[in-house]
Amino acid sequence: MKLRKAICIAAAISILCALCPMAAADGYSTPVNIMQYSVRPFTWEAQPRDNGDEMTWYISNLFDGYRETRMEHVCWNNESLDDIPEITFYFGGATIRDIWIRNGYDNNDELYLQYARPYRIEIAVWVGNEEEPRGQYVFNKLPDSWDASVNNGEYIDGYRCLSLPHTFSNVTRIGLFIKGWHKGEEEYRTKYIMQISDLAFLADWPGSGGYNPGYDPYYYPTAVPTLVPTLTPVPLITEAPFSGLQVITKERLSTRSGPGTDYTEAGSYFQSGTWVRAITSAYDRGNGIWWVQVELSYNGELRRVYTGVKRLQMAADQVPIEETEEGSAVVTRSVYPYWGPGYGYTMYGEKIPAGTAGTVWQRENLYAQFEYRDGSGQLRRVWVPENALEEDDAVG
Numbered sequence: 001m002k003l004r005k006a007i008c009i010a011a012a013i014s015i016l017c018a019l020c021p022m023a024a025a026d027g028y029s030t031p032v033n034i035m036q037y038s039v040r041p042f043t044w045e046a047q048p049r050d051n052g053d054e055m056t057w058y059i060s061n062l063f064d065g066y067r068e069t070r071m072e073h074v075c076w077n078n079e080s081l082d083d084i085p086e087i088t089f090y091f092g093g094a095t096i097r098d099i100w101i102r103n104g105y106d107n108n109d110e111l112y113l114q115y116a117r118p119y120r121i122e123i124a125v126w127v128g129n130e131e132e133p134r135g136q137y138v139f140n141k142l143p144d145s146w147d148a149s150v151n152n153g154e155y156i157d158g159y160r161c162l163s164l165p166h167t168f169s170n171v172t173r174i175g176l177f178i179k180g181w182h183k184g185e186e187e188y189r190t191k192y193i194m195q196i197s198d199l200a201f202l203a204d205w206p207g208s209g210g211y212n213p214g215y216d217p218y219y220y221p222t223a224v225p226t227l228v229p230t231l232t233p234v235p236l237i238t239e240a241p242f243s244g245l246q247v248i249t250k251e252r253l254s255t256r257s258g259p260g261t262d263y264t265e266a267g268s269y270f271q272s273g274t275w276v277r278a279i280t281s282a283y284d285r286g287n288g289i290w291w292v293q294v295e296l297s298y299n300g301e302l303r304r305v306y307t308g309v310k311r312l313q314m315a316a317d318q319v320p321i322e323e324t325e326e327g328s329a330v331v332t333r334s335v336y337p338y339w340g341p342g343y344g345y346t347m348y349g350e351k352i353p354a355g356t357a358g359t360v361w362q363r364e365n366l367y368a369q370f371e372y373r374d375g376s377g378q379l380r381r382v383w384v385p386e387n388a389l390e391e392d393d394a395v396g
Helices: 002-019 033-037 059-063 109-114
Strands: 043-046 071-074 087-103 117-127 135-139 160-182 193-202 245-248 253-256 265-269 275-284 289-298 301-308 327-331 357-364 367-373 379-385 389-391
Touching: 033 193, 059 071, 059 193, 087 117, 117 193, 135 160, 160 193, 253 289, 265 289, 265 301, 327 367
Parallel strands: none
Antiparallel strands: 043 087, 071 193, 087 160, 087 193, 117 135, 117 160, 245 275, 253 265, 253 301, 275 289, 289 301, 327 357, 327 389, 357 367, 367 379
């Protein structure tokens, strides 16, 4: 088996050396030969914003084979999580099996890390004149690394293969959805501007006009897609919290510590057009409205608060819905609560007394979201260390 793998690797490198004149001293001056075999769309369109501007630019750069040119996509817009493709590519009845992607700004490692890179991509395929796609396929947890010279089981000359479940003939459209991303480095303003350097649509091989750059399907694993399930609200998973959705405010945020007017007020923040991070949503049955737990920065510190969904450019089911209580608990020692799960969040000025009973709603980063009634009798949600709580049933 080891001998077979060694032969496969040697064959891959040999073919690449023969086909890729880009192997010059700088490595970036000549188009990659894989583009000779790519099926090029005759046109494309990007999803527009509400103001009519496109949220994706320089799409033609995807097909030139140059590492230093790239497509840019503003990935912190909530449009990225709707049902409209970020880009729709149009073909004249093409045969397509695999999509090869140079993920991120592939020019060098510094630029790669400075910008955002796709983490989760979904592909929809339309055939002929059919109105509905044949399938929508998920490629999740794309590796996040850069090495222009590596040719191994994950990358070949900077490309990674996204292999569809079978060959599609008479393809007329392909929709590209960008559902998740690795954020760029924090010190740069470009951390939410996502990059893709190249994209190649290839037919199956061998003998069908496709291209195999040293690719052995028995040795090199590809990103394996799964069909998108029926759209339902994302369940709240406390062991692996949802990372959040960047959304923009529609008006000034009036907030509460919990999802309803029965909870303590938590201040008013910002004006319209400000970006915040949506974490969860909850339905207020008494008032018949949805609330969203958002994370924002205030005086250099983070806070999590609740606001009505009407104040945000999003739908409530775009984030996990709070449905299940963790159960009753009691504070076992006097403790300072926080506005979020950890020391990076604002600390309240008064401690919660030992013996305070309440309910745990979420757990994150060894902290629990604890709901109780404060001294005035109002409901309040705060975050406290898990080790400061004891399950109510366990208390003598």
